[in-house]
Amino acid sequence: MSSEEKEKLFNEVFKENKDRIFRLCYTSLNNKDEVDDLFQEVMANVWRSLDGFRNESKISTWIYRITVNSALLFNKRYKTKSGRFQNLEPHELEEMHAGSPFEKSLDDDLKNLHKAIAELGKQDRIIIGLFLEGTSYEEISEIVGISQNYVGVKINRIKTALAKTMGGME
Amino acid sequence: MKELDVLKNNWQKQKAASEIKMDEGKITESALSMLKKFEKKIFRINAVKTAGIIIAVILLIYTMLIATPPTVFKTAAVAVLLISITVFWTRYLKLQLKTAKFNVKENSVDFIDEVLKNFSAQREFFKKDFKVFGAVLIAALNIIYLDLLNGMPGLERIGFHTVMSALLIAVLFLGIKFRMRRFRNENAPIEKELIKIKDDLKESL
Numbered sequence: 269m270s271s272e273e274k275e276k277l278f279n280e281v282f283k284e285n286k287d288r289i290f291r292l293c294y295t296s297l298n299n300k301d302e303v304d305d306l307f308q309e310v311m312a313n314v315w316r317s318l319d320g321f322r323n324e325s326k327i328s329t330w331i332y333r334i335t336v337n338s339a340l341l342f343n344k345r346y347k348t349k350s351g352r353f354q355n356l357e358p359h360e361l362e363e364m365h366a367g368s369p370f371e372k373s374l375d376d377d378l379k380n381l382h383k384a385i386a387e388l389g390k391q392d393r394i395i396i397g398l399f400l401e402g403t404s405y406e407e408i409s410e411i412v413g414i415s416q417n418y419v420g421v422k423i424n425r426i427k428t429a430l431a432k433t434m435g436g437m438e
Numbered sequence: 439m440k441e442l443d444v445l446k447n448n449w450q451k452q453k454a455a456s457e458i459k460m461d462e463g464k465i466t467e468s469a470l471s472m473l474k475k476f477e478k479k480i481f482r483i484n485a486v487k488t489a490g491i492i493i494a495v496i497l498l499i500y501t502m503l504i505a506t507p508p509t510v511f512k513t514a515a516v517a518v519l520l521i522s523i524t525v526f527w528t529r530y531l532k533l534q535l536k537t538a539k540f541n542v543k544e545n546s547v548d549f550i551d552e553v554l555k556n557f558s559a560q561r562e563f564f565k566k567d568f569k570v571f572g573a574v575l576i577a578a579l580n581i582i583y584l585d586l587l588n589g590m591p592g593l594e595r596i597g598f599h600t601v602m603s604a605l606l607i608a609v610l611f612l613g614i615k616f617r618m619r620r621f622r623n624e625n626a627p628i629e630k631e632l633i634k635i636k637d638d639l640k641e642s643l
Contacts, residue, residue, distance in 0.1 A: 286454050287452065287453050287454050288450075289454075290453075290454035291449070291452055291454075307454070312471075316471070316472055319627075370452075370454075374452065375448070377445055377448065378445065378448055378449065378452065381445055381449070399446075400442075400445075400446050400449040400450070401449075401450065402446065402450065427442055430442065
């Protein structure tokens with residue numbers, strides 16, 4: 269792939285997927301303040317990996333996989349680097365960062381959904397993030413590395429947990 | 439409270455908070471991470487090569503000076519080989535990419551120049567120094583053969599020397615060709631990307 273082709277492909281990928289990637293970054297993060305950093309890291313990783321993209325999987329699956337791997341590493345690094353947030357519960361972190369421009373743009377239902385998702389475990393946050401993006405069970409299974417049946421089981425459990433947290437949602 | 443499937447539609451309408459562009463720090467980090475990966479790969483290859491060279495040198499010393507009676511010619515040739523291998527290999531290893539030496543924080547563009555300079559020095563090393571090393575290697579091995587073939591008719595000896603030297607020249611020629619191909623396939627794309635990053639950074643400054 270020539271550098272011009274690479275740049276063109278990257279710009280297309282960026283344009284088509286930036287909102288999706290941003291949402292998945294936001295959902296996956298422990299500390300929402302870091303979303304811009306993670307987003308940029310994902311885009312840097314996408315740029316670096318473009319040469320290796322072989323069209324063997326859907327570009328969305330490929331991008332999601334990069335996002336998920338980057339988010340997991342990012343959370344791990346953040347946990348190691350930052351001691352001061354380590355003892356805070358997810359909802360406390362949520363409250364600390366409730367004023368970000370992204371959150372201000374959300375309606376109440378979405379704000380509540382984000383809050384409820386923040387209470388979930390890291391893998392569950394990723395799975396529900398992918399589910400909400402309309403990703404198929406097959407793709408989620410490929411991205412997260414668990415069986416399709418288990419994805420189904422997980423999503424049902426997550427839905428129940430979210431309903432419980434949000435109160436009344438089915 | 440709405441159902442999750444209804445929220446799903448709204449979810450997908452959420453826009454990224456702002457037009458985020460790749461900032462200078464991230465680009466530098468990305469370039470550095472790419473170089474570190476490359477450095478690790480080369481380190482592993484060089485570790486295997488070093489082990490190979492050590493084994494070859496031990497075998498050479500054993501065959502020439504321990505298993506068979508040492509002569510002045512053989513000892514001199516082995517000494518020349520040892521010195522030239524040590525000098526060549528030390529110089530080669532010193533020229534390898536060492537990302538830890540880069541002063542990335544102070545100036546994010548400068549380290550790209552350092553890498554490009556380093557790659558260029560490596561290329562020059564193979565174009566010039568490797569040929570000198572090859573010539574020394576051929577000379578030393580001819581000295582060893584001069585001793586080993588002692589007593590053989592003159593014409594046959596000349597034949598042996600010629601064939602052996604020609605073979606070595608061919609191997610060295612192929613070695614340089616192979617190395618240049620690796621430069622084209624591995625170093626050149628990195629150089630190209632670094633130049634692009636450097637240009638992008640300059641534009642954003």
